[in-house]
Amino acid sequence: MASKISEELQRVVRVRADFLCEYCHAQEAWQHIPFTIDHLIPKSVGGKNLPENLALACFHCNRSKSARLTAIDPSTGEVVLLFNPRQHLWKEHFVWDANGLYIVPLTAIGRATCDLLDFNRERAVRIRQADLEVKRHPPAGDPILAADPTFER
Ligand SMILES: [Zn+2]
DSSP: OOOOHHHHHHHHHHHTTBOOTTOOEEEEGGGGOOEEEEEEOOGGGGOOOGGOOOOOOHHHHHHHTTOOOOOTTTTTTTTEEEOOTTTSSSHEEEEEEEESSSSEOOSSSHHHHHHHHTOOOOHHHHHHHHHHHHHSSSSTTTOOOOOTTTTOO
């Protein structure tokens, strides 16, 4: 059985993540439910409680990802790796749309992850809209698409 993740290790993971869900970039400070610590390699297949195997994840992303390492790219139907915050850079796979409301995937990994974790579900978009209005979204430093009236989501 995997042991519990120590308070200190949880703190290390939170600070490293800049208090963002490392998948959907929700900000923990404004959520009702504290974020969870995701095992990139699931505990069920031997994933360890080590910093390199852990990521900060909101409840929704963690639950949606569950023990998966792969998902289907909705554009090609191929099975591809899920986004791995320890191996991949968020900004290479995702960008905010020009309004900052929708996560736009840039790659097959991005598409599969966006689809499986349902990044742009209605509730998440409503929360982003409210956070935008009080200027606490998108997170500082995140890439945002230039306004493009021809862009289709
Ligand atoms: Zn999330």
